[in-house]
Amino acid sequence: MCSGCGTPPSNIDWYSAGVPDSPGGRIQARTRLARAANAVLTGSGLSVTFYQGASSLSMRNTGGATEPVYTLPDIWTAAGKLSDIDLDPLAPRFTGRPTVSPADD
Secondary structure: OOOOOOOOOOOHHHHHOOOOHHHHHHHHHHHHHHHHHHHHOOOOEEEEEEEEOHHHHHEEHHHHHHHEEEHHHHHHHHHHHOOOOOOOOOHHHOOOOOOHHHHHH
């Protein structure tokens, strides 16, 4: 239940937008999420895989340790557990925004 508005939580995640609410649509959405996560994680030693039939994605580090991930926030949490790299999803590298220093003001 949402503490702000009182509505029940949705079983559909944002990354499923635009795909049918069907088994094929969910596979498509999870495949897209894994592909996007791997693009962001390039060079970190982490990878995300989706196995058809699984209800989650799997994040793995170079040492073979794995964590199940279901949503984008889970990906950031698992990345912190499986690596010593601090991945900030709002960093300019991910958002495409230039870094502005106080001296630029």
